[in-house]
Each structure stands twice: as structure tokens, then as C-alpha cells.
Amino acid sequence: MKAATLRTFQTVHTWTGLLAGFALFVAFYAGALTVFHDAIAAWQNPPWHSARDADIPLSQLIDRLVAEHPQAKDDFGIVLPPDPAHAAYAYWEDAQGTRFATYSEMSKPRDEANRGSLADFIYALHDSLGIPVAGLYLMGIVSVLYGLALISGFLIHLPHLLSDLFAMRVGHNLKRLWQDAHNAIGVVSLPFHIIFAVTGSILCLFTITLAALNTLAFDGKLYGAFAQAVTTAPTLTASHTPAAMLPPQVLIDRARQASVAGGVTSFEPDYLHYMRYGDRTAVAEVRGLSQHTLGTYGTVALSAVDGTVLSTHVGSLHTINGITNSAMYGLHFGTFGGNLVRWLYFVLGLAGAFLFYSGNLLWIESRRKRRHADQPKRTRVMARATIGVCIGSCLGISGAFAATMIAARLDLDVAIAQQAACYGLFFAACLYACLRSIPRATVELLAATSALTLAVAVADLLANASSLMHASSPQALAVLGVDAIGLLLGLVFAMFARAAARRARHGDPRSVWALAAAS
Known part of the structure; x- marks a missing residue:
């Protein structure tokens, strides 16, 4: 590599690292903790402190929802509790916007899903630095700069990659020690950092990218095509004929059975979505989390009247669109594996935070x-x-x-x-x-x-x-x-x-x- 080219890459690596480094330190440190999102939620609300409405059956929650808010029948969701100590809550839209309510909150629903959730607060720091709306797009730009820093750093150290990879020269030259530690962590974890940079930029800038493509390349037709491509339930016309609904637990059990056909045996439902509740053509979507698959999130659509499986998007039965979308989340947050993968992502998150901290120290020592x-x-x-x-x-x-x-x-x-x-x-x-x-x-x-x-x-x-x-x-x-x-x-x-x-x-x-x- 020519000296001038090397200097150019060094300049790109230095300034992209400095510009994005502070935001990335916060994102990586908070992201390392976010890997244990459910554990932090349990820490805040341990199982021996049962939440209000934790013992209310799902069917009773749904009955009160449709009785007090009949307009929600056409489209509403039930967020299932992660454990018996927590309460399920309903989610729907009305004239005033999005509403959330457990059984006892149904008369005065909330406009925030999990106000005061520590796990969600830390996730927001990772996702958007805690800045509403604009923070998400800022982190998308930071992820792009992050990718440039990775590529330029790899090209700088490529000529001496093998000889210096595991060299930790401890001595009076502290800058050299920081340099060795920075290079070793960066190169060893490079594949994971590429995953974080690519998936982070896509997830954060997805809305802007979709809007730009819709205007520039698809003549305003992209939104409809996209919604149709990623839908997991068939479109059925309302019959306006009342019908009795199956109990929610029966639908959940049948969704678990249907997931076996996709090669998934660990399908754990976390969300129920109803459309046209009470109608003969009512559809229920059961969304759940599957382990040991890149298609982490899957959905099974069933008839809410008789439990007939209408479509299955779990494991090997995912569509290309579904597996791509789900894999981005799985790869970014490490949900595709068990505890070993979570601990690996936790260590990688802390190592990534150290990478940006040490990069700043190297800049200081060099000048x-x-x-x-x-x-x-x-x-x-x-x-x-x-x-x-x-x-x-x-x-x-x-x-x-x-x-x-x-x-x-x-x-x-x-x-x-x-x-x-x-x-x-x-x-x-x-x-x-x-x-x-x-x-x-x-x-x-x-x-x-x-x-x-x-x-x-x-x-x-x-x-x-x-x-x-x-x-x-x-x-x-x-x-x-x-x-x-x-x-x-x-x-x-x-x-x-x-x-x-x-x-x-x-x-x-x-x-x-x-x-x-x-x-």
C-alpha cells in the first residue's frame, strides 16, 4: 500500500472513530446490558413481588376490553406476561392514539406501554441514546460512520495482521500497549462488529430508506407492496356474522403445535394479535420467540373461531422476507442462541465499549x-x-x-x-x-x-x-x-x-x- 493511501485510510479511521466514538461507547455499554433485557425486567419486578392483575386470565382481559372499548374489536393485541408475576396487557388504537391497559386499567388506559421499565430505558439508551425519534436516525448515521471506521482500520493493519494480532508488548511505552489491545480486540471481534454496523444502520435508517425508495424508485407504491410482502396472516373479508371465539390459551397451544412443523420445538409466544374479534372470519396471530434459529421471531396465524392454522412463519417455514427481517434482530441482539450466545454478546458489547475508549486514548497519546x-x-x-x-x-x-x-x-x-x-x-x-x-x-x-x-x-x-x-x-x-x-x-x-x-x-x-x- 502506498504511503499516501495509508495516510488517507488512517485519517478516515481516526475521524470517523472520533465522531462516532462517544455515541458508540454509550450504545455498546448499554447494549451489553440490553442482552439481558428480560433478566433486568425480572430484577425490577422479581417473581415474589406479584404485579397487580397478574392472576387475571387472558380471556377475562379480552372480555373487558371489547366490553368497554368495542371499537377495538377490529384490531387489537395482547402482550403476554414473561412470567406469572407479571400481568398481560391489551394494546389498541382509538381516536386519541395508541392505548395500553391491564385489566384494572381498562377504564383509564395508558398511552405508554411500559412506563418506568428499567430494561426498556436501557434499551432506549442503546437504540437512540434516549433521544426520542431523532436519536434513532442519529444512531443510524453513527452506524454508517462505524462501518467506515471498521473498514479503514482493517485495511491499515492488514499488512501486519498476523504478526501483530496477539502481540501485547507490556513495558514503559503505554501507547504501544493500548495500540496492541485496541488492534487485537478490533480484529478478533471484527465479524461481529460488521454485523452490528450493518444491522444497526438498517434498523435505525429503515424508515428513511423506505420513504426515499418509495419516492425515487417505486412511484409511491412501495408502502403497499412492503405491507403485503411482510404480512403473516391472510386477508379475509368480514362476514358480519357473530361467532364464539376459542379461548386464548387454546390458540397458543395450537400455535406451539404448528411450530413443530417448522422444525422449532422452543416456540414461546409473547404476543397475541386479533383481527375482527367476534366475527366468523376472525383471525388470531400468535407471535413468539424461537431459540437456535436466525428466524428468532415467528408468527402462526389461526382462525380464532375453530383454531385452523391459516399460515405458519416459524423456523424453516419462514418466507424470505420474514427470515431476513427476523434475522436482523436475531443477529444484532444475539437472540438466536441460548445463554452461551447471550454471554458472548455481553462480552462483545463491553469489548466494543473498550474499543472506542481506547481509540480516544490512542488519539491523545499520539498528539x-x-x-x-x-x-x-x-x-x-x-x-x-x-x-x-x-x-x-x-x-x-x-x-x-x-x-x-x-x-x-x-x-x-x-x-x-x-x-x-x-x-x-x-x-x-x-x-x-x-x-x-x-x-x-x-x-x-x-x-x-x-x-x-x-x-x-x-x-x-x-x-x-x-x-x-x-x-x-x-x-x-x-x-x-x-x-x-x-x-x-x-x-x-x-x-x-x-x-x-x-x-x-x-x-x-x-x-x-x-x-x-x-x-
Whole structure:
């Protein structure tokens, strides 16, 4: 490769990494936790704290829905509970917009599905940085830049790929050590990063891409064609003849039986969708999650009157459109496998966050003056931004866990508490990084994140100790697992704080991370 070409790729890699790095750090750290979305939901609402309406049968919920909101008969859904401790809730559209309600909320339905859900809040941070609408498109652009950084970084290191892949040169040259760690993690996890970049950009920019193609290439016909291509239930005309509906549990059982024909034996329904409820041509779609298949989400359409299977889109019976759409979600979130794949994606998420953090550190180390105590302003600004945004994000997410636990016990609005704690701690960390000296801010913010993360895990374990000792359900193990991960992350942050303190005292005195330079 010519020297000029190499410099061009290095410039592309550097600036795309810097522009997208902060957003990607948040996305990867929150995404690593999102892998255990259901476990976090169980942590917030453990099985020994049964939710209101958890014992209401599905048929009773549907009867009240159609009695109090008859206009919903034509099209409504029932979100099934993940475990017996949670309540199912109905979903429909009316003149005022989207409505959600459990059995007792039917007279005054909500306009948010899971207000105060910690798992959904962390998912929103991963998906859109917690910014409504615009954040999703921003992350789509960031994913495109992410792809450019991956390609350019791979081409830069291609000539020395095999010789330097596992080289970890530990010594006085700290930049070389960071470089080796950055390169090794980037190359080893490259296939997964390509998957994340491609699926992330498609999922985030899908609506804009569809609108652009509809106008430029399909003469306004794309929306109708797309809806027809991805539908999973046949279109039937209403007969206007009343008929009795089968119980929801019968439909769920028959959907499980139908999934066997697609080679899937682990079909776990999570959503029921009814069309023309009460009519002789009523259709029910049962959506569920399947393990050990890229077509993670599948749907079985049945007659709601007699349970006849109308179409099956599960496992090998998926259409090309269905398997493509479902595979994007499965590959991005690691839902296509069992616990081993989830743990792999968790580790990859944390490694990805480290990749962008170490990239910023390399930029700082490459531009500092090694024979001068006074470092350039740009390196000091980047150092403050790195510790403020990156460590502040970790501190804010730990704060959201703490706020969720405290608000539930004080009967406060959990959603407001989560947002106030997460965003408040994040901006406070950024301000602290600007006002405090760089080495002290680094050590103190890492120590604060470690202390808060450990405190939440220990407090939850102590509060639920007796229940955990007598519970043996998967949800109880999920609660224990979330606390165990909290303890692990707290100890990792403590190790980072100790390493940062050691470097501040005994490292290169002319570094921006040194106490000597700060003084």
C-alpha cells in the first residue's frame, strides 16, 4: 500500500472513530446490558413481588376490553406476561392514539406501554441514546460512520495482521500497549462488529430508506407492496356474522403445535394479535420467540373461531422476507442462541465499549508533547470529554438502577427517577471532568461508579436474600445474575480506578493523566 493511501485510510479511521466514538461507547455499554433485557425486567419486578392483575386470565382481559372499548374489536393485541408475576396487557388504537391497559386499567388506559421499565430505558439508551425519534436516525448515521471506521482500520493493519494480532508488548511505552489491545480486540471481534454496523444502520435508517425508495424508485407504491410482502396472516373479508371465539390459551397451544412443523420445538409466544374479534372470519396471530434459529421471531396465524392454522412463519417455514427481517434482530441482539450466545454478546458489547475508549486514548497519546509538561489544549479537551462522557455514561446507568430500586420502595414515579438519576449523573460527571484536574477526575469518577454499582448490587442482594434462598424459578436466578454482574462490573471499575491512580502518581510526569502535570 502506498504511503499516501495509508495516510488517507488512517485519517478516515481516526475521524470517523472520533465522531462516532462517544455515541458508540454509550450504545455498546448499554447494549451489553440490553442482552439481558428480560433478566433486568425480572430484577425490577422479581417473581415474589406479584404485579397487580397478574392472576387475571387472558380471556377475562379480552372480555373487558371489547366490553368497554368495542371499537377495538377490529384490531387489537395482547402482550403476554414473561412470567406469572407479571400481568398481560391489551394494546389498541382509538381516536386519541395508541392505548395500553391491564385489566384494572381498562377504564383509564395508558398511552405508554411500559412506563418506568428499567430494561426498556436501557434499551432506549442503546437504540437512540434516549433521544426520542431523532436519536434513532442519529444512531443510524453513527452506524454508517462505524462501518467506515471498521473498514479503514482493517485495511491499515492488514499488512501486519498476523504478526501483530496477539502481540501485547507490556513495558514503559503505554501507547504501544493500548495500540496492541485496541488492534487485537478490533480484529478478533471484527465479524461481529460488521454485523452490528450493518444491522444497526438498517434498523435505525429503515424508515428513511423506505420513504426515499418509495419516492425515487417505486412511484409511491412501495408502502403497499412492503405491507403485503411482510404480512403473516391472510386477508379475509368480514362476514358480519357473530361467532364464539376459542379461548386464548387454546390458540397458543395450537400455535406451539404448528411450530413443530417448522422444525422449532422452543416456540414461546409473547404476543397475541386479533383481527375482527367476534366475527366468523376472525383471525388470531400468535407471535413468539424461537431459540437456535436466525428466524428468532415467528408468527402462526389461526382462525380464532375453530383454531385452523391459516399460515405458519416459524423456523424453516419462514418466507424470505420474514427470515431476513427476523434475522436482523436475531443477529444484532444475539437472540438466536441460548445463554452461551447471550454471554458472548455481553462480552462483545463491553469489548466494543473498550474499543472506542481506547481509540480516544490512542488519539491523545499520539498528539501529546513528550518533552513538555504543558500539553496541547486539544489533548486536554479530548481527555476531559473522554472521561466525562464515557465514565459518566457508566455512572448514569448505575444511577438508573439505584433510582429504580429506591423509587419502587418509596412509591415514587419510577420513570422520572430513572431519567433524573441517569441524565443528572451523566451531566454532573461531564461538568466535574471539566472543572477538576484530569487525573483526579478520572480516578474519582471511576471510584464513584464502582461504589454506586457495588452498592446497588449489595443492597438488592440483602433486600432479597430470604426470597432468593427459597426461590428456584428461572426469574429468581435472573435476579441473582443481574446482581452478580453488578458486583463484577463494580470490581472492574475499582480496578480501573486503582490503575488510573497508580498511573497518575508513578506514570510519565508529562502526561495529561499525571498528577505532576496537573499541579
